[in-house]
Amino acid sequence: MRELEEKIAREGKVLPGNVLKVGSFLNQQIDTAFTMRMGEEVKRLFEGREITKVLTVEASGIAFAFAVSVSLGVPMVFAKKHASANVSGDLYTASVYSYTHKTSYEIVVSKDYISSEDKLLLVDDFLANGNALKGMIEIANQAGAEVVGCSSAIEKGYQGGGDELRARGYKVESLAIVESMENGLVFRTQK
Amino acid sequence: MRELEEKIAREGKVLPGNVLKVGSFLNQQIDTAFTMRMGEEVKRLFEGREITKVLTVEASGIAFAFAVSVSLGVPMVFAKKHASANVSGDLYTASVYSYTHKTSYEIVVSKDYISSEDKLLLVDDFLANGNALKGMIEIANQAGAEVVGCSSAIEKGYQGGGDELRARGYKVESLAIVESMENGLVFRTQK
Numbered sequence: 001m002r003e004l005e006e007k008i009a010r011e012g013k014v015l016p017g018n019v020l021k022v023g024s025f026l027n028q029q030i031d032t033a034f035t036m037r038m039g040e041e042v043k044r045l046f047e048g049r050e051i052t053k054v055l056t057v058e059a060s061g062i063a064f065a066f067a068v069s070v071s072l073g074v075p076m077v078f079a080k081k082h083a084s085a086n087v088s089g090d091l092y093t094a095s096v097y098s099y100t101h102k103t104s105y106e107i108v109v110s111k112d113y114i115s116s117e118d119k120l121l122l123v124d125d126f127l128a129n130g131n132a133l134k135g136m137i138e139i140a141n142q143a144g145a146e147v148v149g150c151s152s153a154i155e156k157g158y159q160g161g162g163d164e165l166r167a168r169g170y171k172v173e174s175l176a177i178v179e180s181m182e183n184g185l186v187f188r189t190q191k
Numbered sequence: 192m193r194e195l196e197e198k199i200a201r202e203g204k205v206l207p208g209n210v211l212k213v214g215s216f217l218n219q220q221i222d223t224a225f226t227m228r229m230g231e232e233v234k235r236l237f238e239g240r241e242i243t244k245v246l247t248v249e250a251s252g253i254a255f256a257f258a259v260s261v262s263l264g265v266p267m268v269f270a271k272k273h274a275s276a277n278v279s280g281d282l283y284t285a286s287v288y289s290y291t292h293k294t295s296y297e298i299v300v301s302k303d304y305i306s307s308e309d310k311l312l313l314v315d316d317f318l319a320n321g322n323a324l325k326g327m328i329e330i331a332n333q334a335g336a337e338v339v340g341c342s343s344a345i346e347k348g349y350q351g352g353g354d355e356l357r358a359r360g361y362k363v364e365s366l367a368i369v370e371s372m373e374n375g376l377v378f379r380t381q382k
Contacts, residue, residue: 023301023303023304024303024304025266028268028269028271028300028301028304029266029267029268029303029304030257030260030266030267030268030269031266032257032260032261032266032267033261033264035257036261058249058250058251059249059250059253059269059271060249062250062253062254062257063253063257063267066221066223066226066253066254066257066258067257069221069223070223070224070227073224075216075220075221075222075223076220076221076223076254077219077220077221078219078221078250080219080250109219110214110219112214112215112220113214113215113219113220
């Protein structure tokens with residue numbers, strides 16, 4: 001999505017440790033009108049596929065998943081990172097290793113909200129090693145739900161998670177794929 | 192907002208400990224088309240007031256704040272509950288006591304995203320004791336930003352936080368105010 005690539009180039013900041021900071025429009029501060037256009041683009045990329053729900057992980061995935069959900073006209077569900085007083089009853093759980101925080105955490109979805117009838121689009125703001133998506137795939141499998149595909153706003157192509165999932169047969173659509181950041185941002189050419 | 196009251200009555204569950212569970216449409220699973228209509232209602236309630244940004248706290252506030260932000264045509268900012276690798280530089284911080292979890296936590300916003308020029312609408316999904324809103328007011332004060340008002344989707348009127356803020360002079364608009372849950376849901380009559 002050309003508009004997203006231009007926005008990353010203009011407003012993104014590359015921090016030490018290969019951290020791409022897009023807090024000014026995608027994470028912490030959110031340009032919601034632009035995010036709604038990203039949601040429309042995801043709808044276009046999955047045109048013709050039946051999707052019953054959008055699944056993401058709190059917290060930074062929620063805004064993008066919300067926009068995707070509005071464009072598709074289906075509910076969204078977000079996995080919580082820990083059980084709380086408001087998530088009770090039977091749960092699906094999966095373990096996710098975070099490279100950012102160097103720890104594993106559990107993601108949790110109440111069994112009330114995903115069933116074997118569901119056809120899920122798995123959504124996250126960033127796709128790097130793909131661990132959050134793998135956790136969501138694990139939850140979809142526990143529910144017996146179909147994974148229609150995965151979509152991220154920004155994929156770090158050089159970290160390999162997206163291509164690994166593509167090699168496993170998943171349709172993975174990212175709106176911008178960063179191939180390298182060392183000498184200025186380079187994006188993968190997409191159709 | 193009549194539609195929200197009806198949805199709470201139809202889909203909400205009252206759990207032991209006076210917990211109102213609305214996970215089927217507001218929290219965990221989100222009816223985004225309905226949430227967009229809630230955003231339009233908040234716009235109506237603050238008609239004629241200048242607002243430059245919507246501020247909320249992750250994670251459950253993000254969806255409602257997103258919809259409010261779209262309806263107002265201004266960016267949203269969400270406070271994080273802890274500093275992370277992606278929140279760097281100078282920070283505004285405030286301490287919030289959670290009655291749900293019986294602990295205090297820090298909320299954090301990068302100074303890049305709120306300034307003394309801002310006129311903030313503070314938004315959250317639930318308003319009970321008002322502690323999250325008070326934390327956001329503290330952050331607005333640190334930034335020298337104006338607090339135009341506060342809005343929640345569901346206020347628990349009997350916990351007093353909303354009325355305390357109204358008594359302090361803040362315009363607080365909640366789309367549904369639950370007065371009691373003991374013998375069936377009773378809502379406060381609003382204009």
